[in-house]
Structure formats: C-alpha cells, structure tokens
Amino acid sequence: MDISHFGIDPDALWKPDLSVYNAAMGDKTQLKSQLPMLVYSSGTVLHVPVYHMHFSCIMDLTYWPHDTHNCSLKIGSWIHSGNLMDLEVKDFEIKFEIPSNEVIKGQNLSRTEWNISKSNAVREVKYYACCEEPYIDVLVTLLITRNAPAFAWTVKVPAACLSILTIVIFLLPPGAGEKLVFGGLLLLLDLLYIDYTSNAINHAPSHTPLIGKTS
Incomplete structure (x- = not known):
C-alpha cells in the first residue's frame, strides 16, 4: 500500500507555542486548534489551524x-x-x-x-x-x-436637519414666544441625538467625532 500522507491527532505531535502579544483583555493564551495534522512520508507536517484571535486596536x-x-x-x-x-x-x-x-x-x-x-x-x-x-x-x-451606508440616514441626515433648525431660531423675532418653545424642543432633540450617537459608537473613543461636535 502506497501511503503518501495520513492524518494524526494534533495532541500527538509538538506544536509551536504561538501567542498573540497584543491580545485583548489580557488573553495571552497559546493559539490552539483541534484540527488534525497531515504527516507526509518525507517527514513534513502540515497543520492549517483555525483560530479566533482577539486583539486590541486603538x-x-x-x-x-x-x-x-x-x-x-x-x-x-x-x-x-x-x-x-x-x-x-x-x-x-x-x-x-x-x-x-x-x-x-x-x-x-x-x-x-x-x-x-x-x-x-x-x-x-x-x-x-x-x-x-x-x-x-x-x-x-x-x-x-x-x-x-445606513449611517447616512440615521446620523448625517438628522445632523443636517438639526443644523438647519438651529439657523431657523435666529430668524424668529426676539420677543416671539414661539422662539422659546422652539429652542427648548431643539435642545431636547440635540440631547436625544447625542445620546443616539454615543450608543452607536458604543465605547469611549480617543477622539471625539466631528459630527458630534457640530450637532
């Protein structure tokens, strides 16, 4: 029988102790996989493992x-x-x-x-x-x-509308009662928009988004 290669359990052979140096959450455990290895008649060992690696990114x-x-x-x-x-x-x-x-x-x-x-x-x-x-x-x-591209509707369009409404406030007469009501409503919408964008980002960034500064 001419056998050029065969599969073997990964625990039966030595594997390199490879680790992710900048692993996230301090998870610097060795990269391990239970997929079988291929051992060839020439002595070559082929191992194509599948890993789930978590690493940090600023x-x-x-x-x-x-x-x-x-x-x-x-x-x-x-x-x-x-x-x-x-x-x-x-x-x-x-x-x-x-x-x-x-x-x-x-x-x-x-x-x-x-x-x-x-x-x-x-x-x-x-x-x-x-x-x-x-x-x-x-x-x-x-x-x-x-x-x-969904952010074009959920983020950029509301930001543009709020900016336009802010300009409209200055067009109202200074003594108009509607100006106070309109300004209070716009302030509430701004707070809701800031809360939405902070939840969409989902973590504290190193830089404040420009769209959050202009809203």
Missing part, C-alpha cells in the same frame, strides 16, 4: 461614520528563541475573504460593516537585554474602513 473616530483604522496583530513565541523556532512569511500581502451575502438567524446580510482595505505581514527579529538569542515574531497590519 480606534480614531474623528471622521465617524467614515472612519479608517490602522490595526496591528503581533504573533510569536513566548519561550523559544529564533535559534530554536523560526517564523517565516510566505506572502507579505494577506488576503481576506469576507462574505458579502450571508444569512444569520434568518436575516440576509447583504454587506459587512467593515472592509479590509490593505493588509501586510512582516517578519521581525528583536534582541532583548536579558538574552543574546534573537526572538522572532510576525507583525500583521490591517487598514480597516467602515462600510455602513
């Missing part, structure tokens, strides 16, 4: 909802130096396939909220004061752009 929401973010993901070994384990990058431009038509819980999602405009992977070699050996990691950079 978001600049100045131009929200048309914001673009530069995110980075650093992967490497915690204990093995470059003399024992080397990391190589075969393709410097990483390709992502994001489904544009997906059905989740009976709802048809025609588009995703984010687009990956650019990606890059670089192999880095670093030396630390504690050790003479080099330590190697892979730095993956992503340029992420928000793709949410």
Whole structure:
C-alpha cells in the first residue's frame, strides 16, 4: 500500500507555542486548534489551524461614520528563541475573504460593516537585554474602513436637519414666544441625538467625532 500522507491527532505531535502579544483583555493564551495534522512520508507536517484571535486596536473616530483604522496583530513565541523556532512569511500581502451575502438567524446580510482595505505581514527579529538569542515574531497590519451606508440616514441626515433648525431660531423675532418653545424642543432633540450617537459608537473613543461636535 502506497501511503503518501495520513492524518494524526494534533495532541500527538509538538506544536509551536504561538501567542498573540497584543491580545485583548489580557488573553495571552497559546493559539490552539483541534484540527488534525497531515504527516507526509518525507517527514513534513502540515497543520492549517483555525483560530479566533482577539486583539486590541486603538480606534480614531474623528471622521465617524467614515472612519479608517490602522490595526496591528503581533504573533510569536513566548519561550523559544529564533535559534530554536523560526517564523517565516510566505506572502507579505494577506488576503481576506469576507462574505458579502450571508444569512444569520434568518436575516440576509447583504454587506459587512467593515472592509479590509490593505493588509501586510512582516517578519521581525528583536534582541532583548536579558538574552543574546534573537526572538522572532510576525507583525500583521490591517487598514480597516467602515462600510455602513445606513449611517447616512440615521446620523448625517438628522445632523443636517438639526443644523438647519438651529439657523431657523435666529430668524424668529426676539420677543416671539414661539422662539422659546422652539429652542427648548431643539435642545431636547440635540440631547436625544447625542445620546443616539454615543450608543452607536458604543465605547469611549480617543477622539471625539466631528459630527458630534457640530450637532
């Protein structure tokens, strides 16, 4: 029987202790997968694992909802130096396939909220004061752009209407009673709009969105 390769349980072989250096919420556990490995007759081992990696990304929401973010993901070994384990990058431009038509819980999602405009992977070699050996990691950079046209109606149109109504207040006579009522109603609408935008952003950004400053 001519067998060129066969599958084996991943726990039966040694796997590199790769971790996400900038993991979110301090989750720096090793990347593990239970998918089987392929062992070839030449001694080569092929392992294509599937990981769910959570990493932090500082978001600049100045131009929200048309914001673009530069995110980075650093992967490497915690204990093995470059003399024992080397990391190589075969393709410097990483390709992502994001489904544009997906059905989740009976709802048809025609588009995703984010687009990956650019990606890059670089192999880095670093030396630390504690050790003479080099330590190697892979730095993956992503340029992420928000793709949410619904915000054009739920964010930009109300902001434009509130700005126009603010101008209308100055056109009313100074002694008109309607001006006080109209101003109070407009103030209430502004507060509701600020509350909506803060909930839509869903976290405290490092920069205040320009659309929030003008509202």
